[in-house]
Amino acid sequence: MTRTDTASRVISAPVERVYAALVDPDALTAWLPPDGMSGELERFDARPGGSFRMILTYADASEAAGKTTADSDVVEARFVDIISGTRVVLAVDFVSDDPAYAGTMTMTWEVTKADGGARVEIRADDVPAGIRAEDHAAGLASSLAHLAAYVER
Template identity: 75%
Template sequence: MPRTDRASRIIAAPREQVFAALVDADALAAWLPPEGMSGRFERFDARPGGSYRLVLTYADASTAAGKATSDTDIVEGRFVEIVPGVRVVQAADFESDDPAYAGTMTMTWEVTAVDAGTRVEIRADDVPAGISAADHAAGLASSLDNLAAYLEQR
């Protein structure tokens, strides 16, 4: 049965600055990988219909359980919708021989101005069954913490 995971956080930064960090390859590579991982884009074209290839590498290969290789997750993504200053919708597929990671996950990132800065909400629809709910929740929270640290230090 399809699963939807959600996470949100208020970031002490203006909405425009937060949104810009959602569509810039260098910014995303800096804050998106959850704790214990690093990331790099092999290609990145942030426009509706554009695509990206993201390689996430575990820092500790001895404890890693990568989907593509023993220590990497590779995401083939495309930008479904970009509404400047409001929302980014991505369709993401993990490279894996394991059918538990098959299928397209839709990630929706929405930003809303609030008194304390910007509320960032993430909704992940059709999460592959191989991704545990607890691990995904921790990963989403870690990415949001990284985004806050990335923007609030500026």
Template identity: 70%
Template sequence: MTRTDTASRVILTSPERVYAALIDPDALTAWLPPEGMSARFERFDARPGGSYRLVLTYTDASDAPGKTTAASDVVDAHFLELVPDERIVLVGDFVSDDPAYAGAMTMTWGLTKVEGGTRVEIRADNVPDGISAEDHAAGFASSLANLADYLQP
């Protein structure tokens, strides 16, 4: 588990609005799930040392079997760092019996003000071997597109 995956996109809004959408559980359930999934939080506490449990459910489990159950991925995460309007760092673990998904993946969401908006950069370190680079890239792209749709006029 030494792979790092990254993605970025410019969102046509302020870093303040993007950051707010990254720490609001209602906003996250609206835009974070990649295409073909829905989300709900079992708990959510956005502060350094805080944590969340996210349940992602597949619309059609026959297309992509889940990591936790046939139809879902469950992620337990805790926040390491929250720098308003700049960065969020968290560590997440998939709840799974499959060792291919075991281990702590560090996710960093970086926000940089650019002309006309905010560059949102995602960096995932220590990606579990069971997550293909192609699937991860597609998931990141989908979530970033959802974020843009959620925040842009």
């Protein structure tokens, strides 16, 4: 059974600035890791067919087990589609020996004009079974809060 998770937030910044943070490696490293994690990019090529590899490291591995190692999640993401200023679609795989994290999750990030700034909507399709819905919801909300803090400064 496949699962879809969604999240959205209105951010007090222009659409252009918010979108730029979705395709800039320094920005992505700053805002994408959810609370309790830090990120490091090993590669980054933001174009359809391009990809990135990010290592997400838990600040305290005793609170959550990593998917790749005891204290980390390694994410392989491919840019499926990029519509400049509007949408980024990623095919995301977790590097893990645990079959509960197998499969490709499609993440679609949409940025549209909204009263007071930009609305960001995230849709995650085919979420691996090992990712608990409540944890994923918290992680998506956390990343959106970090994105807001990053572009509103």
